[in-house]
Amino acid sequence: MLVAKNLSKSFKEVNALNNISLAVQEGELYGLLGPNGAGKTTTISILSSLLKPDSGEILYQGKSLYQNLTESKKMIGVVPQEIALYEDLTALENLKFWGTLYGIKGKELQSKTEELLDFMGLSDRKNHKIKTYSGGMKRRINIAAALLHDPKIVFMDEPTVGIDPQSRNLIFEVIQELHSRGLTMIYTTHYMEEAERLCDRIGIIDEGKIIAEGRLEELKKSSKINEEIRVRFTNVQKTDLSNINNHFNGQLLIHENQMVLSTSQANTDLPILIQMCTNANLHLENLQVKSLSLESIFLELTGKSLRD
Ligand SMILES: Nc1ncnc2c1ncn2[C@@H]1O[C@H](COP(=O)(O)OP(=O)(O)OP(=O)(O)O)[C@@H](O)[C@H]1O
CATH class of the missing domain: 3.30.70.270 (Reverse transcriptase/Diguanylate cyclase domain)
Known part of the structure; x- marks a missing residue:
């Protein structure tokens, strides 16, 4: 599904990524686990075309990301670390706004937004302004916004940071359901419990390098x-x-x-x-x-x- 080879990226003197390579299979939930500043956000920004690498190659289904940018972007959904919602609009209005940006219109937009609100368990709050939502509810709408255009691969950048344990569990349930439906996901976290609980395969990232990779049992065996x-x-x-x-x-x-x-x-x-x-x-x-x-x-x- 996704192959990245030898990605490097520097911000002036900061060497944020140092020759990172990874491959993610279709339907896989791949976890990128590392401490703050390890390079997780930079990696997913590059893989999702939001940021250009200094060097390296990215292939989606065998085709170069930058040679097929328009097609590739349709396959990609991104849940950013920062909540990207308008506080003074309702959840429904926010999703419609994002859907319009993706070029979804009319009845399709209506049914897609309703379906996702239902999936996130927030239909009954759809006409309430985002500013009345809890942190966990905002996160769920943030995830819904990334799913509107039916992406094939979704990047989630630390989606549980700053929320309470109950909301965190609801987000885990959403992610596990998306996984069971076959969605390919890359999930970044600095919580080892999340990587252990959710991910099929884990890449441990530190100082811009993937220092170990594998299924949990493989990582344990190699230690x-x-x-x-x-x-x-x-x-x-x-x-x-x-x-x-x-x-x-x-x-x-x-x-x-x-x-x-x-x-x-x-x-x-x-x-x-x-x-x-x-x-x-x-x-x-x-x-x-x-x-x-x-x-x-x-x-x-x-x-x-x-x-x-
Ligand atoms: N736009 C930028 N300008 C300068 N330095 C940057 C920029 N973006 C990231 N960096 C630096 O690159 C390194 C990797 O940052 P990155 O945000 O990718 O890490 P992270 O693992 O996602 O950390 P966090 O969990 O804190 O978000 C850090 O040293 C960071 O300060």
């Missing part, structure tokens, strides 16, 4: 580590964990009251860890040994946390 020890403390400061951090150099992630140790030898590391916590007088609230997550794989590959 040297295989387990995570997750410890939640009742109350802990980063400095309380400095001895533990020094001992397990480079294997530890710390977020607020939680610490995650990535290891290939949980049997040996677990007793040492518990002993060190006892010595430091730390109160454990919860302890789990789990199989590897994407976050630990990212730590192993880059030496840093996805959330930095």
